Amino acid sequence: MSADTYDANDPALESWVASANDPAGDFPIQNLPFGRFRREDDAAWCIGVAIGDQVLDLRKAGLIDNADINRLIRLKPQTRQALRQAISEGLRHGSPHRTKFEAALVPQRDVTLGVPCDIRDYTDFYVGIHHATAIGKQFRPDNPLLPNYKWVPIGYHGRASTIVASGTAFHRPVGQTRAPDAAEPAVGPSARLDIELELGIVIGRPNAMGVPIRIGEAEEHVFGVTLFNDWSARDIQGWEYQPLGPFLSKNFASTISPWMVTLDALEPFRKPLVRPDGDPRPLPYLDSADNAARGAFDIQLEVVLQTARMAKAGHAGDTISRSNFAEAAYWTIAQLVAHHTVNGCALQAGDLFGSGTLSGPRPDQAGSLLELTLGGKQALTLSNGERRTYLQDGDTIILRGYCERPGFRRIGFGECKGTVLSAPG
C-alpha cells in the first residue's frame, strides 16, 4: 500500500497482536491511543500506544527518539498521521517490521499507566445541556437554563495540579459548608461527595497569544480525547460558588484515563451537531458548515459504582448510568477551542478541557449523583441491597467509553478509575 492510499481506520485491518482482533476489545489496530507507562515504580515514563492487551513502546520500536509526549502531541496533523500510519503498518498482519515491533511490546498488566501527558492549564466547560437543565431545575424550576447558555460555551479555569492518573485513591475533601438550617458555616469533611462523568480534551498544537483559533482549524489543535471524572463536593460547592463559580469544591482531585484516543481514530464516529428547532444559530466564530455536518462524536459512556463491600466480595460493581457524548453535548470540541481563544487566550500543548458533565436526556442517563438521586433525596438501591445518595469512603467509580458503528471496529477508551478514602486526619 502506498502512503496516500493507506487507511489506518480500514475496518478490515487486523493485527499480528492476537488480542487486538477481539471484536469486544477497546484497542484494535484502528484505535492506537497514546499514553505514558513505566515498567517499575522508579523507572522513567515511556511513550506507549495501546494495542490489544499490550503496550507498544514507541522509542523501542524506533518510531520516536525521545520520551517527551508534550512534544509529540504538538506535531503537525500530517506528521502525527504519518506516525499513526507507521504504527499501524508495523502492527498489521504480514508487516515486515513485526520482529522489531514485537521486541517493543510489553503487557499492559505489567506496567503502570500514568497521566497521559504533562497537563498545563485546565479549563472545565459545561457543555452537557441535559445536566445544566436538571441542575438548573433544582434551583430555578421555571427557568432552568440561564440566558447565556445557548450563546456561550460556559466554562471556568480549574487547576491542573490535582489531576491524577486512573487508579489513584484520594481523600474525601475537607471544606467549609453551611447547612440550610444553620446560622453559620462549619468546616469538616464533605458529606455530599459526587462524581462528574466527563470527557477530557487534550490540546496538542498551541496558538500564539492574541491569535484566535478559527473554528475551521480548531480540530487541528486537538490531539485526543480521554475519560475524565471531575469529583465534586456538592456541599462545599453550594456555599462557595457565588459569585465566581466553583473553587475548592472541585480542585481536590480529578481523575483522567491513561489513553488519549486521537480524533483520527474517532473519524468514523462523527455525527452532525443537532440543535432543537428554534434555538439560536451560533455566532459566526462558533459556526461552520463542517462543524454542523460532522463536528459531534458518537461516544457511549458508562458509570460503574463498586462499593467497598462489593470489592471485598469480588463483585465488579453496578452500572449506575449510561449516556452518549453526541446526545449530551450542546457544543462541539471545535466550538470549545474557537471560543476559548476568541479573546486571544494562548493554548499550550498539554492544556486540558473538561467537557462538563455529560448527562443524557433521561433521568437514568445522568452523569452525577446530584441528578441520579435528585439532590440526595432519593437513594439508589444497588444490586447487593446497599443504598447510596452520595459517595461513601471506600467507594470506587469506574468510567468507561467506547464507539460502536455497524461495519466498523469498536474503539474503546479503557477505564478511568478512582477510590474515595476517608478524610485526612
Ligand code: CA
Ligand atoms: Ca465539571
